[in-house]
Amino acid sequence: MPDDLLGLLLDLMRLPAIPGREGAVADRLETAWRPLVDEIRRTPAGSVVATRHGRGRKPRPSVLLTAHMDAIGLAAADFESGFLRIASAGHMFSEPLVGQRVLIHGKRLVPGLLVRPPDACLPPLKEDEPVPLGGLLVDTGLSPRQLQALVRIGDPITFDRMGTQLGPGLIAGPAIDNRAGLAAITLALKELTGGTHEWDVVLGGLVQEETGGLGGRTAAHATAPTLAVIVDTTFGRSHGEVEHLTFPLGGGPSNGWGPAAHPVVHERLRQAAERLDLPITLEPMPTFSESDADRIQISGSGVATGCIFIPVRNMHSAVEVVDLDDIRRTAAIVAEFVRDLDAEAALSLDRG
Amino acid sequence: MARSRPSRTAQRSHLALLRALTEASGVSGDEGEVRRLVREQVAPMADDLQVDSLGNLLALREGRGDRRVRVMVSAHMDEAGLMVTGAGADGTLFLAPVGGIAPYHLLGKMFWIGKDRSPGVIGMTPPHLAASAERKALAVEQMRMDIGASTREQALSRVRIGDRATFATPLARMGECVSAKALDDRLGVAILIELFECAPTNIDLLAAFTVQEEIRARGAGAAAQRLDPDLAIAVDCTPARDLPTWDGSENTTYNTHLGQGPALYTSDRATVSDRRLLEHLEGAARAARLPYQLRQPGGGGTDAGPIHRARRGIPSASVSVPVRYPHSPAGLIAVDDWRNTILLLHAALSRVTPATLARGKR
Numbered sequence: 001m002p003d004d005l006l007g008l009l010l011d012l013m014r015l016p017a018i019p020g021r022e023g024a025v026a027d028r029l030e031t032a033w034r035p036l037v038d039e040i041r042r043t044p045a046g047s048v049v050a051t052r053h054g055r056g057r058k059p060r061p062s063v064l065l066t067a068h069m070d071a072i073g074l075a076a077a078d079f080e081s082g083f084l085r086i087a088s089a090g091h092m093f094s095e096p097l098v099g100q101r102v103l104i105h106g107k108r109l110v111p112g113l114l115v116r117p118p119d120a121c122l123p124p125l126k127e128d129e130p131v132p133l134g135g136l137l138v139d140t141g142l143s144p145r146q147l148q149a150l151v152r153i154g155d156p157i158t159f160d161r162m163g164t165q166l167g168p169g170l171i172a173g174p175a176i177d178n179r180a181g182l183a184a185i186t187l188a189l190k191e192l193t194g195g196t197h198e199w200d201v202v203l204g205g206l207v208q209e210e211t212g213g214l215g216g217r218t219a220a221h222a223t224a225p226t227l228a229v230i231v232d233t234t235f236g237r238s239h240g241e242v243e244h245l246t247f248p249l250g251g252g253p254s255n256g257w258g259p260a261a262h263p264v265v266h267e268r269l270r271q272a273a274e275r276l277d278l279p280i281t282l283e284p285m286p287t288f289s290e291s292d293a294d295r296i297q298i299s300g301s302g303v304a305t306g307c308i309f310i311p312v313r314n315m316h317s318a319v320e321v322v323d324l325d326d327i328r329r330t331a332a333i334v335a336e337f338v339r340d341l342d343a344e345a346a347l348s349l350d351r352g
Numbered sequence: 353m354a355r356s357r358p359s360r361t362a363q364r365s366h367l368a369l370l371r372a373l374t375e376a377s378g379v380s381g382d383e384g385e386v387r388r389l390v391r392e393q394v395a396p397m398a399d400d401l402q403v404d405s406l407g408n409l410l411a412l413r414e415g416r417g418d419r420r421v422r423v424m425v426s427a428h429m430d431e432a433g434l435m436v437t438g439a440g441a442d443g444t445l446f447l448a449p450v451g452g453i454a455p456y457h458l459l460g461k462m463f464w465i466g467k468d469r470s471p472g473v474i475g476m477t478p479p480h481l482a483a484s485a486e487r488k489a490l491a492v493e494q495m496r497m498d499i500g501a502s503t504r505e506q507a508l509s510r511v512r513i514g515d516r517a518t519f520a521t522p523l524a525r526m527g528e529c530v531s532a533k534a535l536d537d538r539l540g541v542a543i544l545i546e547l548f549e550c551a552p553t554n555i556d557l558l559a560a561f562t563v564q565e566e567i568r569a570r571g572a573g574a575a576a577q578r579l580d581p582d583l584a585i586a587v588d589c590t591p592a593r594d595l596p597t598w599d600g601s602e603n604t605t606y607n608t609h610l611g612q613g614p615a616l617y618t619s620d621r622a623t624v625s626d627r628r629l630l631e632h633l634e635g636a637a638r639a640a641r642l643p644y645q646l647r648q649p650g651g652g653g654t655d656a657g658p659i660h661r662a663r664r665g666i667p668s669a670s671v672s673v674p675v676r677y678p679h680s681p682a683g684l685i686a687v688d689d690w691r692n693t694i695l696l697l698h699a700a701l702s703r704v705t706p707a708t709l710a711r712g713k714r
Contacts, residue, residue, distance in 0.1 A: 081596045093479050096460020099681035101524065101531070111526050113682050116456070117595040120605045128489030130456070135598060139676065139684055141529030164462065164471050164520075167500025167510070172462065172473050238475050239444045239496040245481060250502070290480070313498065314475035317460040321473065321498065 003190070005183060005324055008032065009163065009171060012179035016105060016158040018073030018089045019211040022046055025069040025182070029205045032186050036193050037203070045218045048205040052189065056198035061346040063338055064202045064225035064303075065188060066216070066292055067181030067232065068209030071174065072316050074114075074157035076104060076138075079148060084112070084138040086157060090210035094133045096317040101160040102138060106151035111160060112140040159318040169324045170249070176320035178209070180310045180327050181231040187331030192338060199226070199341045209292050216292030220299035226346055227265055227304040229334055230293040234283060234309035236321065247311040249323040251279055253330045256307030258285030260293045264348050265306035272337040278329045283309060304349045308334060356550050358694045362687050367530070369393070370542045371523040374532035377464060379433030379450050379516035380566045383407050386429040386541065390561045393545045408575040409561040413551040421704050424558040424581035424666070425547060425697070426572050426655045427540030428565030428588065431533070432679045434458075434517040436465065436497070439508050443501035445472065449492045450516070451566030457680045458495060465499065466515035472499040519681040529610075529684050536589035536678040537565065539685060543587055543673070543694050552702040562655055569622065573658030576666055583629060583667045583709060586656040587697065589685070590615050590647055590672035606648070608674040611686040613643030614693040617670040620649065622657025626667035632708050633669060636700035642692050647672065667709055671697060 015024040026048045033050045034040055040050040048069070054060050072090030074097075079085075084104070097114045104110040115138070116122075116131050125131065138157065140147055163173035185203055192201060202223050206215025209232075220228060234254050237246035247254050255261075255269050273280035288294050289307050297305040310330050313321040359366075378386035387409050395401055400412040409429075414420075432451030439445050445465075449455075459476045474495050497517065501507035521533035532538075544559050551557040558579045563571035565588075576584060594606040608615040616633050617625045637644040660668035673693050676684040 083596060091479050093476070093482075095456045096476055099457050099461065099519075099677070101521070101682060111524055111531075113526070113531055113677070113684060115595075115677055115680075117598075118591075118593040118605070120593070121595045121597040121603060123598050130489070137595065139526075141527030141531070141684055141686075143527075146527065161462070166471055166473065166498070170500035172471065172498075172500075235478060235481060238498060239440065239442060240494075241477060242481065314460065314473070315478035315480065317476060317478075319460050319462055319473035319475060321475070321500070 003187060005187060005327060008186060009179060009183045012182055013163040013173050013175050016156060017070050018075065018156040018158060019070040019208040021156050022069040022207050026205060029182065033189065033203060036189050043218055043222045045214050046207045047215045047219045049219060049223055050203045052201045054197045054199045054201065056343060060200050061226035062200035062202050063341060064204055064220065064223055064228040065185045065334060066204040066206050066219065066228060066230050067185050068178045068206045068215060068292060069182065070208055070210050071177060072210050076151055076153055076155045076157060078153065079144065080137065082144040082147060084151065085134065086136055086138060088133050090316065092316045094131050094136055097136060100318050102157050103160045104151050105156045108150060110140055110150050112138040115139050161318050166321060170321055171324060172319050172321045174318045174320065176312050176322045177233040177315055180233055180312065180322045184231050184310065184327045184330040185334065187328065188334040191331060191335040195339060197338050199338065201338055206292055213292055213295040216295035217299060220296040220303055224300055225303055227349060228296050229306045229308060229337065230291050230296060231308050231330060231334065232291040233312040233315060235315060236311035236313035238313040247281055249311050249313065249321065250325060251281060252326060253333065254281045254283035254309045256283050256285045256289050256309060259287065260285055260289035260297055260305060261307050262304035262349065265304050268340065269306050269308060269333065269337050272340060273333045276332055276336055278333055280333060358546055358550055358698050360691055360695065362691060370530065370539065373538035373542055374523050374534045377516060377518045378430050379518060380430040380564045382516045383429040383563045387561065390429065390541060390545065394548050394559065397549060404574060404578060406571050406574050407563040408571050410575055410579060411548060411559045413548055413557040415553045415555050419706055420554065420556050421583065421706060422558060422581045423555045423701060423704060424560055424576060424579050424584040425544055426560040426562050426575065426584065426586045426659065427544040428537045428562045428655055429541055430563055430566050431518065432566045436511055436513055436515045436517060438513055439504045440496065441504055443503050443507045444496035444498055445507060445511065447492055447495060447497055453679050455490055455492050458492065461681050462520040463497065463517040464520045465511050465517045470499060470510050471520065472497040472517065521682045526684065528688065529686050531682050531684045533682060535675050535683040535685055539589055539673050539690060540587040546694055547697055550698065552698065555701055555704050565655055569653060569655055569658050572655035573662050576659040576662035580663060581666060584656065584659045586654040586659065586668065586670040588654045588670060588672045589675040589678055590652065591678055592674035592676045608645055608647050610674050610676055611688060612645045613689060614696050615645050615647040615672045615674055617647050618649050620652045620654065622653030623660050623668060623670065625669040628709055629667055629669035633671065633700050636703055637696050640695065640699040642696045642699065644696060
């Protein structure tokens, strides 16, 4: 059955959303979710929260399905004789940035080029030492005066690169972390509208995950869910990566295990995958999940959390790679997990 | 075909040609796609056209009258890039550089591979998994191209060992500039095509679209040998390293400045420009009120290297368009520099007479 996942994912990847400036992606999600839910709103922090009522008796428990809307990016930090210095929004290295086409979201869209100045213009570096991010410049081809008329300090800078099909079923491009997760919860919602579910389902498109997790902190408070499943990305295996820390593309999502995951939620997610005969891999999270689960779990009086992560290669670069089937599997597992939630399920969350 | 003067501004057709030329793949030794584009453009006007065994495309446009000087103008069709040298069991491709490309330019970029332009990416370890202290610069030979294949067989059903790969960069306008891959030297190729279209009639114009410049200028010598010109000008691109320094000190190694006009060479590592030609170019620029700059002498080389050593020695000089970030995913040129280069070349060739190379002026 065609699910238009490709179209949705490419559309989401095209939209800019550095942390704190997620409006364009939020609008797109509202368009996708509105016909399928009973209520939809924005939180004061900017997250999109949509509720689809379950069939169960009131007061119904609720399950929050989240994915963050923001992606790593840059911001204009200073004018430097016709060039821009940059600040990073999110965790990244300088090498994959050098030579990238970017868009500066100023008074209008200004195309630019991220460049590494010649060695003679840089502080002395050890041989093969990478350039610090602050050493890079953006060249727009504009005069200093033109540039300052269009761009202000703090304006977002995003990669100017469309998603590209990389062989059958694989997509490469920027911001797959975490547009893949948003696409997955959207597919799960669509699947749930085709049947019935007891619990209320709350979808959360969250802000500012890459810079500290404002969306996670606040969305859980705003929705007070019984439990939450956080859909995000994990390290896809590519050539030369450490095997035990990475997950093969096409091998299904990982299911986080550790302090940030409730053991019952973890187990129910595993069982959901098993019922569908879909692959799912345990991902050890010895301390933190490095996702919104870390905030959502301890919000309010505590939330039972589960972590489902989609493998993505080259995370935090302009050429992240994802397998569309992994997104579909994630959606199917999450939908099956939700369908299986009944009145008993809420009680099973008590830790004996 | 009517001969006219080159226009001061970049017309839509000029940009369309530059787009086609820069987006074509032409890694050294594999210039066929570029050569076909060049042939389409110059064949209708050429009085003679041949392709030699190396792949140099040589086109003659005859002038009128006698005492015509035979002027060779060269621009190289090839670009620095990559060759696929194998496929691993995990479906990723092994690579080797062709020409000078800094390995850091490859990480996190997208590429076009082979005749079908199959997409591929060179990834890198995410920052979360590589403490910055352990970050090591990778050599090209240690990198892998990811084409979304998961086995060697799958990979080799999509690309072939020996295929060339280039940066996947479409041309874009940026302010008063143009950004594209392979501006070095497709911009020179575009300029030479335009010069051929409006060739001055006082000379025989011998246009040489050369191969293998990026791997020690191996193509142009054979072209000069065959064409036997009286003098030669290599049209190329040269780095504009005119960026601000980290500590605000003066940048004294800029090589050239973007936007300050065509760069004339006094000397580089391969050639000392013929003094008479250099003065002729400067005189033409002054007479036509065109800006120009002298490239800082030092490293680098152009097709003038092998050309001026050909036969009994051919008086040669180089004229380059300043380009920022050559041999990277995307370079940048000023449209004014492009137009002023074609205007200067046209003005200079229009004034060439046998007296240009008169003895004693040297």
